Amino acid sequence: MTQPLRIGLAGLGTVGVGVIRIVQDHAEMLRARAGRPIEITAVSARSRHRDRGVALAAYAWEDDPVALARRDDVDLVIEVMGGENGPAKATTKTALENGKHVVTANKAMMARHGHELAELAEKNGVALRFEAAVAGGIPVVKALSEGLAANAITRVLGVLNGTCNYILTEMERTGAAYGKVLEDAQRLGYAEADPTFDVGGFDAAQKLALLTSLAFNTRVDYDNLTIEGIERVSLADIEHAAELGYRIKLLGVTQVENGAVESRMQPCLVPAESLLGEIEGVTNMVVIEGDSVGRIILAGPGAGEGPTASAIMGDVIDVAWGLILPVFGHPAAALAPSNPSKTSSRAAYYLRFLLTDAPGTLAKVATALGEAGISINRMRQVQHSEGGAPVLILTHETDRSALDGALARIAGFEACLETPVAIRIEDV
Ligand SMILES: NC(=O)c1ccc[n+]([C@@H]2O[C@H](COP(=O)([O-])OP(=O)(O)OC[C@H]3O[C@@H](n4cnc5c(N)ncnc54)[C@H](OP(=O)(O)O)[C@@H]3O)[C@@H](O)[C@H]2O)c1
DSSP: OOSOEEEEEEOOSHHHHHHHHHHHHTHHHHHHHHSSOEEEEEEEOSOTTOOOSSOOTTSEEESSHHHHTTOTTOSEEEEOSOOSSHHHHHHHHHHHHTTOEEEEOOHHHHHHHHHHHHHHHHHTTOOEEOGGGSSTTSOHHHIIIIITTTSOEEEEEEEOOHHHHHHHHHHHHHOOOHHHHHHHHHHTTSSOSSTHHHHTSHHHHHHHHHHHHHHHTBOOOGGGOEEOOSTTOOHHHHHHHHHTTEEEEEEEEEEEETTEEEEEEEEEEEETTSHHHHOOTTEEEEEEEETTTEEEEEEEEOSSHHHHHHHHHHHHHHHHTTOOOOTTSSOGGGOBOOOBOSSOOOBEEEEEEEEOSOTTHHHHHHHHHHHTTOOEEEEEEOOOOSSOEEEEEEEOSBOHHHHHHHHHHHHTSTTBOSOOEEEEEOOO
């Protein structure tokens, strides 16, 4: 096959420019690896005359990305504009309806509309691929949908947001509070001016929703995920966790129990010496457990121009060879509706209480936990000067509902000076 694969590139920001650099710098390598030339024929962005540091003169310009998706000289649209709806969705739909393949990095769109778009792609016999939407440069979509396709997946867990991991590791490294580290991260370009999407856990949760669908052959179901961000993780908890041999990570976990899917994105304690505990800075890590393979661990850059463009071009090369697989590993019509679990699985917890320094207080807390069926694994009273005595407790495995009941009771004690903190300890 010597016909070139002709690309329409919608979006010329960080990722779009990264795609152009790969196509321009590695034309010969791509031709060899794809079995035919890969050429960009048309591009689209909002500002036509902005200098983007790459040569664009050879490409046709479209102000409207939807028009780009209709062009006769485009076989495949790369959608790297972003946004759940708006031009990204309109462009993707138009391309698929017009028989063009789509490669996208857009987790927001895929988490919200992935099922509808997968149906459309499959109906039109074209590919819709989204490797770059999950964990940037790490080829985890391919791993789940192709390399591990012969496994019943039991669990997927991962650190999926570099901004959050950077903030948490910097808090531990420097001893600075959340707000100060966030400000530094914004100055260094690791966090957006409005960081809510990252620090609130939403970006990582969108990726987890996509991984869940791939792992368990269910329709993407972003709405039923448990999502908790890192905004309330205190330096005190990071330091106490470290003393106890743990690190706090924003961890995504998806697993099936009794036919129900439990997907959670929340700060968790993991052993400091585990692989997940050891990842630092903006690195992402995904752990996949399958019945035949056991455990697979993938780590690498979860964002950035080069890594994200690398994932996009991997998808493009597959399409160039004519590989058109079901979007979520199973034909869209065969994906089961998600069956979200109503409760979270049993786990051990890290608890922190601030109690009055009076005889009998600790015993009262231990009794309240015991009466809820929660047994204590380790307990430590932290050095203090005034303003209450911090107490740390690591529980044995317990139900979250039993724990919530006990904590509500303890919070009502006069001797309890602050709302108790509870952080899940994930078995990794
Ligand atoms: N950056 C990363 O590291 C990364 C990693 C993984 C996934 N992603 C995903 O990749 C996508 C792109 O991210 P990015 O960082 O490259 O974003 P970006 O730097 O903000 O670039 C967005 C591009 O889309 C263009 N655009 C926006 N609205 C448009 C419209 N209505 N018509 C035509 N063009 C339009 C913008 O044009 P102008 O330049 O003219 O404004 C810009 O070139 C997002 O879905 C993001 O979630 C990014």
